[in-house]
Amino acid sequence: MQETEQSEKDMIGSLLDEDESKCSEFRSSITKSQQHSQSQSPVKSFKDLKEAKEIPLLLDDAGQQEFPSNDPNNFYFTVQSAFIQQRQHSLSHEFHQYMVPQPPLYYPCQDGFFSQKRTKKLQSSADSEQTISQQCQDQYASLNIQQSFIQGNDFQKDKIFKALIEDLPLLAKHKFGNYVIQKIIENSNQNIRTLIFEQLHPFIIEMCYxxxxxxxxxxxxxxxxxxxxxQLIQSIKSQVLNLIFDQCGNHVIQKIIDLASDAEFIIDIVTNNVDHIVSHSYGCRIAQKCLEIFPNQKLQQLYISLIPLCEKLSFCQYGNYIVQHMINQGPPKGLEVIGKYIKARILEVSQDKYASIVAQKYITVANDDDIASICKILINDYYPPMLLILINNQFGNYVMQNFYQKCNDKQKQSIQIQINKFEDHQFTQFGRHFLQFLARCHAC
Known part of the structure; x- marks a missing residue:
């Protein structure tokens, strides 16, 4: 009983405090309205209310009344529990589904999951009135054509290729079309590849750049x-030197060195221009590729040209890779020359960003006599000793770590005695890195 009175008081509001007679009339009207509402079919959801058009869902005018009538007989429309619940909990499932747009759907495709927009674009591109050549220049349609060619039968492949053969030079240089041409080359027979080569041959040099x-x-x-x-190599032979220095063309030269058996003429070009090529950002990669692919008996002239330049190339941003290769796979004469100037300039070499890498590479392959010579140079009576200078250097401390690993027990003991002469405040952050390295070595 108390709960009923409390609910009535919440519903009626301040009327209970003003006039008891008005409250009794209002209570009787609510009772009648509840009896009438039970005879009607219940409203199941907020959507049903909207379709039935029994009450206004949204107020177009700010001054418009929220309820359709002030008549107490019609009050059951305004206090329906379903409507009040929807108004109070506007983020309920049905209301949220009605008001808030849904996120985009994702559909599976053969090469991954595409968004709804991309899937529709793929479908519309295939059904459009554009030619196959024009579709190859579209980002999504070109993917569709690539899949069609890979998975299609011989008849379908011929149809696609015949539609593209006239536009091959244009598509080969296009942002998206070049992928279609590559897939056709990979997944076709030798006859089609021959036709592609004949069609592109007049534009070989232009395409290399x-x-x-x-x-x-x-x-x-x-x-x-x-x-x-x-035939292709002969077409670009006059432009090889320019292609070596080109950002795109040097990749073609590298591929020729990898695959072509008649590519020894590139060694002669590199040998005649060795000073410029090995210090160039793209040219040094061609020189490395020659040293990696061709046997040593074909590289004798190139090695003869490189050995006098090793000291200079060690300090070069790109040339140091050539020196590292000569340390690993070069002739003994080259290793001897490299070791000679490293021992003579160990302090300068070890403190350089690029030459320090060459010094580390040399130390890893040096014999015991070379290690003993370097140890004798580092441990001296000068102040500060070279050992302390290199340990406290940002590049030299890595050289010293590699050098310490190559030393024998007696040499390691001499290095530790030399280090113990100095206090902790005489070591920089790089020197502390070396001390931590020593601690890890003793802990093992």
Whole structure:
């Protein structure tokens, strides 16, 4: 009973405190309205209320009354529990579904999950009136064409290729079209590859300098026959030196060195221009590729040209890679020359950003006599000793770590005695790195 009175008081509000007669009339009207509402079909959801148009859902005018009528007989419309619940809990499931847009759906595709927008674009691109060549220049349609060519039968592949053959030079240099040409080269027979080569041959040099065209040329070199490779090389032979210094063209030269059997002429070009090539950001990669691929008997002239330059190249940002390769795989004469100037300039070499890497590489392959010579140079009576200078250097401390690992027990003991002569405040942050390295070595 108390709960009923409390609910009535909450519903009626201040009327209970003003006039008891008005409250009794109002209470009787509510009772009648509840009896009438039980005879009607219940409203199941907020959506049903909207469809029934029994009450206004949204107020277009700020001054409009929220309830349809002030008549107490119609009050059951305004106090329906379902409506009040929806108004109080506006983020309920049905209301949220009605008001808030849903996130985009994702549909599976053969090469991953595409968004709804991308999937529709793929479907519309395939059904559009554009030609296949024009579709290859679209980001999403080109993917569709690539999949169609890979998974299609011979008839479908021929149809796609015949539609593209006239526009091959244009598509090979296109941002998206070049991928279509590459897939056709990979997944077609030798006859189609021959037709592609013949169609692109007049534009070989132009494509080698192109950001996307050079990729098509590299793919051609992987799949065409040997006589076609020779023909391609002859077409670009006059431009090899310029291609070596080009950001895109040097990749074509690297692919020729990797795949072509008749590429020894590149060694002569590198040998004649060794000073410029090995110190260039792109040219040094060509020199490295020659040293990696060709046997030593074909590289004798190149080694003869490189040995006098090793000391200079050690301090070069790109040339140091050539010196490192000569330490690992070069002739004994080259290793001897490199070791001679490293021992003579150990303090200067070890403190340089690039030459310190060469020094570390040399120490890893040095014999016991070379290690003993370096140890004798580092442990001296000068103040401060070279050992302390290198330990406190940001590059030299790495050289000393490698050197310490190559020393024998007696040499290690001499290094520790030399270090113990100095206090902790005489070591920089790099010197402390070396001390931590020594602690790890003793802990093992």
């Amino acid at each position: 192109d950001k996307f065209g050079c990729r098509v040329i590299q793919r051609l070199l992987e799949f065409i026959q040997n006589h076609q490779k020779i």
